[in-house]
Amino acid sequence: MTVALAGNPNSGKTTIFNNLTGARQHVGNYPGVTVERREGSCRYQGKNLMIVDLPGTYSLTAYALDEVVARNFIIEEKPDILVNILDASNLERNLYLAVQLLELERPLVLALNMADMAVKAGLKIDDQVLGAKLGCPVVRTVGNKQQGMEDLLNAAVNLGEKATGSAFAVDYGPEIEQAIAKLVDSLAAIQGLKYPKRWLAVKLLENDRNVTESFSAYEGSQAIIANVEALRSELTQTMQQETELAIAGSRYAFVASVYNSAVVAERAGAASTSDKIDAILTNRILGLPIFFGLMWLLFNTVFELGTYPQEWLETAIGAFGDWVGNTMPEGDLRSLIVDGIIGGVGGVLSFFPLILLLFLGIAILEDSGYMARAAFVMDRVMRAVGLHGKSFIPLLIGFGCTVPAVMGTRTLENKNDRMVTLLVVQLMSCGARLPVYTLFIAAFFPTESAGTVLFSIYLLGIILAITMAYIFRKFLFKGEAEPFVMELPPYHVPTLRSIFMHMWERGYLYLKKAGTIILAVSILVWFLTNYPAEVEYSKDFAQAAVQVETAFEGHVSEDILAPLGIEKLEDNEALTAMIADIKAVEEEYGAKAEEAGEDEALLATIDSEKEAKLQEIEAGGAELYPVAQQYLELETAKDDELAALQSEEAGEKLAGSYAGQFGHFIEPAIRPLGFDWKIGVGLFAAFTAKEVLVSTLGTIYSLGETDETSVALKDAIMADPHFTPLIAYSLMAFVLLYAPCLAVLAVVKRETNSWKWAIFSSIYGTTLAYIVSFAIYQIGTLLGY
Amino acid sequence: MSKTLSHLKPGESGIVKKVHGCGAITRRIVDMGVIAGTRIDVKKFAPLGDPIEVKLKGFNMSLRKTEADLIEIEPA
Numbered sequence: 052m053t054v055a056l057a058g059n060p061n062s063g064k065t066t067i068f069n070n071l072t073g074a075r076q077h078v079g080n081y082p083g084v085t086v087e088r089r090e091g092s093c094r095y096q097g098k099n100l101m102i103v104d105l106p107g108t109y110s111l112t113a114y115a116l117d118e119v120v121a122r123n124f125i126i127e128e129k130p131d132i133l134v135n136i137l138d139a140s141n142l143e144r145n146l147y148l149a150v151q152l153l154e155l156e157r158p159l160v161l162a163l164n165m166a167d168m169a170v171k172a173g174l175k176i177d178d179q180v181l182g183a184k185l186g187c188p189v190v191r192t193v194g195n196k197q198q199g200m201e202d203l204l205n206a207a208v209n210l211g212e213k214a215t216g217s218a219f220a221v222d223y224g225p226e227i228e229q230a231i232a233k234l235v236d237s238l239a240a241i242q243g244l245k246y247p248k249r250w251l252a253v254k255l256l257e258n259d260r261n262v263t264e265s266f267s268a269y270e271g272s273q274a275i276i277a278n279v280e281a282l283r284s285e286l287t288q289t290m291q292q293e294t295e296l297a298i299a300g301s302r303y304a305f306v307a308s309v310y311n312s313a314v315v316a317e318r319a320g321a322a323s324t325s326d327k328i329d330a331i332l333t334n335r336i337l338g339l340p341i342f343f344g345l346m347w348l349l350f351n352t353v354f355e356l357g358t359y360p361q362e363w364l365e366t367a368i369g370a371f372g373d374w375v376g377n378t379m380p381e382g383d384l385r386s387l388i389v390d391g392i393i394g395g396v397g398g399v400l401s402f403f404p405l406i407l408l409l410f411l412g413i414a415i416l417e418d419s420g421y422m423a424r425a426a427f428v429m430d431r432v433m434r435a436v437g438l439h440g441k442s443f444i445p446l447l448i449g450f451g452c453t454v455p456a457v458m459g460t461r462t463l464e465n466k467n468d469r470m471v472t473l474l475v476v477q478l479m480s481c482g483a484r485l486p487v488y489t490l491f492i493a494a495f496f497p498t499e500s501a502g503t504v505l506f507s508i509y510l511l512g513i514i515l516a517i518t519m520a521y522i523f524r525k526f527l528f529k530g531e532a533e534p535f536v537m538e539l540p541p542y543h544v545p546t547l548r549s550i551f552m553h554m555w556e557r558g559y560l561y562l563k564k565a566g567t568i569i570l571a572v573s574i575l576v577w578f579l580t581n582y583p584a585e586v587e588y589s590k591d592f593a594q595a596a597v598q599v600e601t602a603f604e605g606h607v608s609e610d611i612l613a614p615l616g617i618e619k620l621e622d623n624e625a626l627t628a629m630i631a632d633i634k635a636v637e638e639e640y641g642a643k644a645e646e647a648g649e650d651e652a653l654l655a656t657i658d659s660e661k662e663a664k665l666q667e668i669e670a671g672g673a674e675l676y677p678v679a680q681q682y683l684e685l686e687t688a689k690d691d692e693l694a695a696l697q698s699e700e701a702g703e704k705l706a707g708s709y710a711g712q713f714g715h716f717i718e719p720a721i722r723p724l725g726f727d728w729k730i731g732v733g734l735f736a737a738f739t740a741k742e743v744l745v746s747t748l749g750t751i752y753s754l755g756e757t758d759e760t761s762v763a764l765k766d767a768i769m770a771d772p773h774f775t776p777l778i779a780y781s782l783m784a785f786v787l788l789y790a791p792c793l794a795v796l797a798v799v800k801r802e803t804n805s806w807k808w809a810i811f812s813s814i815y816g817t818t819l820a821y822i823v824s825f826a827i828y829q830i831g832t833l834l835g836y
Numbered sequence: 837m838s839k840t841l842s843h844l845k846p847g848e849s850g851i852v853k854k855v856h857g858c859g860a861i862t863r864r865i866v867d868m869g870v871i872a873g874t875r876i877d878v879k880k881f882a883p884l885g886d887p888i889e890v891k892l893k894g895f896n897m898s899l900r901k902t903e904a905d906l907i908e909i910e911p912a
Binding site for chain 1: 847854855858859860861862863864865866867868869871872874880881882883884885886893894895896897898899900903
């Protein structure tokens with residue numbers, strides 16, 4: 052048995068759906084559109100019920116995609132039972148949808164949800180009268196307290212067993228009724244209609260383009276459609292208004308008569324708690340500061356709190372990679388798994404805590420009712436660039452990470468607004484680009500102007516986001532703007548259960564993506580940077596390594612072993628022990644110093660403690676101590692040389708790889724931006740994630756493992772005669788603007804349901820980056836920078 | 837045109853006389869219950885003066901001034 056839940060937004064429909072199905076639910080999309088389809092199962096009295104949560108709507112017109120999807124589901128998939136969830140404290144407007152659902156002539160149960168709130172608001176609803184007037188069973192529920200679920204299921208199952216559908220008709224008044232009667236008569240001649248005749252007649256009179264279009268496929272429909280035109284213009288004449296508005300008006304008049312006979316409002320007009328809260332939160336003076344304060348809080352909580360679990364995850368993933376690396380035999384398979392898969396997928400996975408926290412925050416804002424107010428407060432600003440009040444939050448989140456920002460555009464109902472927001476979110480500079488800026492600013496700009504340079508990059512992103520939003524709105528997604536006509540629901544304390552379900556659902560989608568698309572592309576990028584395996588090296592690296600080892604042994608025996616008169620180090624136990632002791636001290640304090648970071652006072656303490664320990668060791672054998680130190684110096688020098696050789700080899704390998712060849716190939720194209728092939732390879736690899744640019748440049752400059760704090764890489768790029776501050780700036784602008792990272796493309800694909808927009812977002816981003824960097828480099832060169 | 841909802845100030849009220857225009861915005865306004873004879877109370881303006889918040893049929897609703905301009909009203 053299929054049960055479809057329908058209702059207004061904010062009627063508590065999703066809470067009831069969650070109550071009924073628990074964890075046994077599944078989120079997908081309706082075929083061909085991005086409207087979410089949730090379904091779940093539920094067992095009641097030995098029956099298996101399939102519960103479908105239809106999109107929340109105020110009406111069933113053809114103007115909104117959600118509304119079309121909801122009514123098509125009811126018409127085409129014919130659910131056995133419709134359950135209409137109504138906000139009992141706001142019954143009149145909610146009944147308007149109920150009436151339209153009844154007109155579809157399917158068995159319907161009315162669930163008066165938030166019945167407790169209605170009582171609190173002083174509304175006395177007579178269920179008997181309501182049920183009798185509308186000809187359907189009425190139950191009471193309180194979704195967030197899990198009350199009335201049994202009654203609801205009972206009523207649904209009972210009705211489903213006997214009813215075949217209800218004959219229900221709204222009286223539209225003599226003029227319209229006459230037209231309906233004429234149409235119903237002529238519709239009798241059409242074979243195999245899937246619509247109820249009266250409903251179809253009303254929809255045709257309403258000039259519903261969706262219904263008219265699918266009706267025109269029936270044989271003999273043309274004459275009827277022509278007749279509809281005539282009837283409509285006749286009605287417009289006599290009624291003095293558009294027929295569809297007259298119909299909606301009559302429907303509301305019917306609703307009002309039902310409402311007035313079934314509901315008594317005992318205390319009307321008293322300011323509710325919600326009104327009092329609202330008076331502060333959207334106050335003309337306090338409204339904006341409160342909004343920005345809350346956004347600041349959200350942003351900081353997510354990125355401050357989220358960093359800890361993110362670091363733990365990174366460490367765990369790193370440790371796992373090391374473990375796999377140590378367990379597996381050396382070879383391509385190990386490299387693929389450790390560098391390609393664990394490195395690529397792990398990098399994306401480490402964002403998981405951030406995503407969860409962010410969606411926790413958004414769920415609280417949404418469920419409490421504040422989100423609608425945030426849109427209310429910000430709408431004037433956002434509209435100036437053709438966006439909607441609700442666009443602000445995804446854009447702000449974009450400064451943290453573009454992935455959750457793209458997912459956050461779901462709060463926008465209108466497709467045009469949503470697409471424009473989704474496409475410009477990538478221009479807000481995300482956290483992953485910061486390592487790149489930090490590296491180049493530190494290398495090429497004086498400390499006193501570092502902040503200004505960084506700010507100018509962020510500002511560039513914001514200005515271009517505004518410009519692009521305006522352009523997209525004007526040319527790509529024109530058409531009527533989304534009405535801002537929306538309900539400002541009463542504030543209420545959200546339930547933990549619904550918040551966590553919300554959060555987990557989004558988080559799960561993210562994990563699923565990491566497991567599929569990112570896995571595939573990580574493997575591809577690994578392949579391109581590691582193959583062809585045979586590269587022509589400038590020298591024999593294995594031979595060179597052997598030479599370094601031999602030279603080291605020669606020095607040791609000449610400078611250390613010979614003066615002591617021993618053959619190998621182990622022969623002098625005191626020396627061996629001392630070397631081990633010094634190494635242990637160096638290691639211990641090295642680790643401590645790393646933890647201390649840039650805390651200079653702490654570093655000084657660590658340093659003096661270390662000196663004290665070393666002096667202790669020296670006191671244990673004053674004449675051996677210099678020898679031990681000398682040995683350690685020789686060993687360090689050898690290790691450094693070997694590492695340098697390894698990095699050099701890796702650098703040459705990368706230069707000869709497909710990615711390296713690609714870098715050389717595109718060099719002519721990126722030269723006008725000031726970039727050479729090395730930057731080309733870096734940008735290519737950084738397509739997976741922007742911070743990868745830093746580690747790739749590290750490999751190319753033969754430095755081995757590097758990060759943005761690495762002094763070595765900074766020195767290396769400063770030493771490269773090719774680089775200038777102008778090129779660095781052009782590169783930073785390019786990194787800001789060009790194709791978003793892989794994870795973003797994957798979510799764009801998921802959120803828009805097509806590769807088209809994912810590809811578009813990278814093409815437009817890269818084009819924009821090219822134009823801007825070209826302008827920066829060329830104009831900068833002309834100006835003599 | 838005569839007086840519309842956008843001319844009202846916070847605290848003022850009016851009765852809907854007619855909803856003008858056609859298309860998605862007008863239809864959405866009507867679907868929310870703004871039909872002839874409905875009483876609308878203007879609650880407040882957003883911090884930047886637009887949109888506005890109104891109360892009708894027991895619920896609060898926001899709409900932009902351009903949208904409120906479609907709603908012709910008469911004194912309550």
